[in-house]
Amino acid sequence: MSSVEAVITSIQGLSSSSSDLSALHDVLKGASESLRTDSDLQLSTLDQLDPSKHSLGYLYLLDVLTCGPVPREKASDVVLLISRFINACDAVQIRLASEKFVSLCKRFKDKVLELRDPLRGVAPLLTAVRKVQVSTKRLTALHPDCLQLCLQAKCYKAGFSVLSDDILEVDQPRDFYLYCYYGGMICIGLKRFQKALELLYNVVTAPMHVVNAIALEAYKKYILVTLIHSGQFSINLPKCASTAAKSNFKSWSTPYIEVGSCYNDGKISELEAVVVANSSDFEKDNNLGLVKQAVASLYKRNILRLTQKYLTLSLQDIANMVQLANAKEAEMHVLQMIKDGQIHALINQKDGMVRFLEDPEQYKTSEMIEIMDSVIQRTIGLSKNLLAMDESLSCDPLYLGKVGRERQRYDFGDDFDTVPQKFSM
Amino acid sequence: MAPSSSSGLTFKLHPLVMLNISDHFTRVKTQLNPPSSSCSNGNNNPSTGDATTLPQDFRVYGCVIGAQKGRTVEIFNSFELLLDPTTDTLDRSFLEKKQELYQKVFPNFYILGWYSTGSDANESDMNIHKALMDINESPVYVLLNPAINHAQKDLPVTIYESEFHVIDGIPQPIFVNASYTIETVEAERISVDHVAHLKPSDGGSAATQLAAHLTGIHSAIKMLNSRIRVLHQYLGAMQKGDIPCDNSLLRQVASLLRSLPAAQSEKFNEDFLMEYNDKLLMSYLAMITNCTSNMNEVVDKFNTAYERNSRRGGRTPFM
Numbered sequence: 001m002s003s004v005e006a007v008i009t010s011i012q013g014l015s016s017s018s019s020d021l022s023a024l025h026d027v028l029k030g031a032s033e034s035l036r037t038d039s040d041l042q043l044s045t046l047d048q049l050d051p052s053k054h055s056l057g058y059l060y061l062l063d064v065l066t067c068g069p070v071p072r073e074k075a076s077d078v079v080l081l082i083s084r085f086i087n088a089c090d091a092v093q094i095r096l097a098s099e100k101f102v103s104l105c106k107r108f109k110d111k112v113l114e115l116r117d118p119l120r121g122v123a124p125l126l127t128a129v130r131k132v133q134v135s136t137k138r139l140t141a142l143h144p145d146c147l148q149l150c151l152q153a154k155c156y157k158a159g160f161s162v163l164s165d166d167i168l169e170v171d172q173p174r175d176f177y178l179y180c181y182y183g184g185m186i187c188i189g190l191k192r193f194q195k196a197l198e199l200l201y202n203v204v205t206a207p208m209h210v211v212n213a214i215a216l217e218a219y220k221k222y223i224l225v226t227l228i229h230s231g232q233f234s235i236n237l238p239k240c241a242s243t244a245a246k247s248n249f250k251s252w253s254t255p256y257i258e259v260g261s262c263y264n265d266g267k268i269s270e271l272e273a274v275v276v277a278n279s280s281d282f283e284k285d286n287n288l289g290l291v292k293q294a295v296a297s298l299y300k301r302n303i304l305r306l307t308q309k310y311l312t313l314s315l316q317d318i319a320n321m322v323q324l325a326n327a328k329e330a331e332m333h334v335l336q337m338i339k340d341g342q343i344h345a346l347i348n349q350k351d352g353m354v355r356f357l358e359d360p361e362q363y364k365t366s367e368m369i370e371i372m373d374s375v376i377q378r379t380i381g382l383s384k385n386l387l388a389m390d391e392s393l394s395c396d397p398l399y400l401g402k403v404g405r406e407r408q409r410y411d412f413g414d415d416f417d418t419v420p421q422k423f424s425m
Numbered sequence: 426m427a428p429s430s431s432s433g434l435t436f437k438l439h440p441l442v443m444l445n446i447s448d449h450f451t452r453v454k455t456q457l458n459p460p461s462s463s464c465s466n467g468n469n470n471p472s473t474g475d476a477t478t479l480p481q482d483f484r485v486y487g488c489v490i491g492a493q494k495g496r497t498v499e500i501f502n503s504f505e506l507l508l509d510p511t512t513d514t515l516d517r518s519f520l521e522k523k524q525e526l527y528q529k530v531f532p533n534f535y536i537l538g539w540y541s542t543g544s545d546a547n548e549s550d551m552n553i554h555k556a557l558m559d560i561n562e563s564p565v566y567v568l569l570n571p572a573i574n575h576a577q578k579d580l581p582v583t584i585y586e587s588e589f590h591v592i593d594g595i596p597q598p599i600f601v602n603a604s605y606t607i608e609t610v611e612a613e614r615i616s617v618d619h620v621a622h623l624k625p626s627d628g629g630s631a632a633t634q635l636a637a638h639l640t641g642i643h644s645a646i647k648m649l650n651s652r653i654r655v656l657h658q659y660l661g662a663m664q665k666g667d668i669p670c671d672n673s674l675l676r677q678v679a680s681l682l683r684s685l686p687a688a689q690s691e692k693f694n695e696d697f698l699m700e701y702n703d704k705l706l707m708s709y710l711a712m713i714t715n716c717t718s719n720m721n722e723v724v725d726k727f728n729t730a731y732e733r734n735s736r737r738g739g740r741t742p743f744m
Contacts, residue, residue: 363702363706368698368702369705372706376708380712383715387719390723393730396726396730402729403729
């Protein structure tokens with residue numbers, strides 16, 4: 001009992017400046033073991049502390065309280081408490097004990113999933129991600145959890161806001177795989193196939209020694225998204241994928257590869273036959289919806305190919321060539337594609353002719369200026385990052401050692417100073 | 426503050442005169458205070474302070490020449506003179522010698538007056554002025570203020586005439602302000618432009634020259650913008666009725682505005698946007714190329730640093 005009160009008084013006293021905080025941190029680390037066994041620590045004792053001022057202490061106590069199994073009635077209380085804490089806590093204090101915070105949030109996410117109410121956890125986890133992040137370019141362990149909750153709760157827009165930051169530094173590769181995989185799924189949900197493709201591509205080509213289950217699932221989705229987005233399928237993985245991936249992925253995802261090669265031939269009926277044959281596999285992977293979208297996109301791809309061959313075409317001819325039922329459906333498809341901006345065409349309804357046009361973008365408008373300006377700014381930012389990477393690589397001892405080894409062969413008198421083979425650090 | 430002149434003469438000043446005076450002043454100043462000795466002076470005499478302030482405020486003197494046609498006095502050229510410290514007048518023999526030489530080359534020009542530097546006209550200047558009165562019965566006195574004042578918008582050049590005013594019952598000559606305009610010949614405009622746009626002497630790279638050129642254009646447009654804004658405010662005040670309407674000024678403003686390029690037509694907007702977009706696309710392309718080459722370097726370095734199999738033997742390093 002006294003230890004709990006002692007801890008609480010020390011928390012209240014030492015939460016003001018950074019030097020006090022480090023002292024408090026040590027105190028808490030020492031006391032956490034004893035607190036675990038102390039039965040006096042209840043949820044009600046937390047009322048004595050203010051989460052925004054005493055974040056560090058509050059975090060430790062919460063952690064101790066929730067590490068054991070929590071009965072069902074109390075689960076929603078705990079969830080409420082944790083979400084309030086996350087909203088109110090002070091980011092600086094949290095970063096001192098970021099692993100504890102991360103594990104607390106993971107437990108929070110599990111409880112929320114247990115309660116089958118993922119929507120409650122989305123907003124707190126979003127704030128948690130922002131608070132734990134040291135800089136916006138760094139991936140934390142909380143990113144994939146946040147995205148997973150967004151997927152479960154089907155609020156894709158919230159997840160997309162997390163995805164819009166470019167990630168440049170990664171701590172744990174597993175976080176990165178999960179982040180890209182979930183991120184790809186969120187983008188598919190929002191129908192932003194370009195960004196989904198980028199994220200899934202990152203997972204598929206990530207360096208790995210053995211086949212990773214996350215990467216395998218991502219590869220299956222990657223095939224389907226390439227079909228939907230760009231209408232082409234190549235049986236080989238991109239060149240930069242790891243050798244483990246190249247040799248093993250194909251054997252694990254045969255139905256998808258069949259779909260892909262059938263897509264390339266361009267016949268709707270065959271494709272549908274293949275889909276029906278393998279539908280059980282697709283259902284097992286929860287990819288049946290995506291496969292159906294891919295089938296629908298085959299029509300689009302065929303119509304797109306027609307624009308490259310013909311200048312004008314009648315709607316009936318389009319329907320025949322693309323194997324649609326009648327001219328009406330063809331018209332609907334063409335209209336949809338014009339609206340999405342995938343083709344540029346004019347439909348003459350009087351005689352049912354479609355005239356395909358060139359891209360009318362003249363790059364003359366002031367909106368174009370804004371787009372160009374933002375793109376240029378983004379490129380400037382990326383260029384700065386590249387230069388920073390270049391500098392850090394130039395100072396890397398591994399690099400210098402290898403470069404020095406080559407230079408040492410040529411001693412032109414005193415002009416070239418020799419670089420030592422090894423650097424003693 | 427000297428009252429304005431009432432002689433009715435119009436003065437036209439050529440930029441050559443102003444360049445000459447400022448050049449004379451700068452040359453003498455650097456000769457008195459050469460930059461190398463000023464650095465060592467900074468170590469030895471901390472009392473000298475910065476190199477721009479001199480122990481004594483000194484002035485340079487000289488003569489201005491030109492031609493007078495009717496009521497218009499046009500000041501074309503100038504040359505330097507020395508002030509004789511004993512008599513406190515300009516060196517007369519030298520002046521006459523120079524005058525003869527100039528007369529051979531420019532037979533139409535004769536001595537119109539003299540110039541000096543400083544912030545205001547002194548009493549002692551009147552003596553010099555009177556001494557010149559036997560060459561020209563009404564000489565002019567051109568005064569250049571060498572102090573650099575960034576806030577000042579106008580030229581720091583004033584022209585004084587002498588008039589006899591009755592002060593304390595005695596008619597005395599005093600200096601009166603005369604207004605003047607700047608008159609340029611085509612050749613003068615080119616040389617003034619050249620002097621104004623002195624580029625870095627080593628030529629720099631294309632980038633610095635482009636930057637200097639663009640900065641010049643930018644400051645010129647900024648000044649044009651601020652002047653037009655002043656006019657705009659003035660017209661607005663006139664419309665509201667705060668200032669009485671001045672029709673002659675309105676006519677001048679109207680003629681000025683008609684000479685500005687009209688920039689509101691539809692075709693102009695289109696062309697302008699297209700060219701702007703083209704430039705943006707080009708700079709975007711340049712950025713991407715730059716980034717790609719950076720990326721190439723990074724990848725090369727990464728490969729040399731972290732590749733697993735080291736390549737030995739048979740590799741020719743790049744020299």
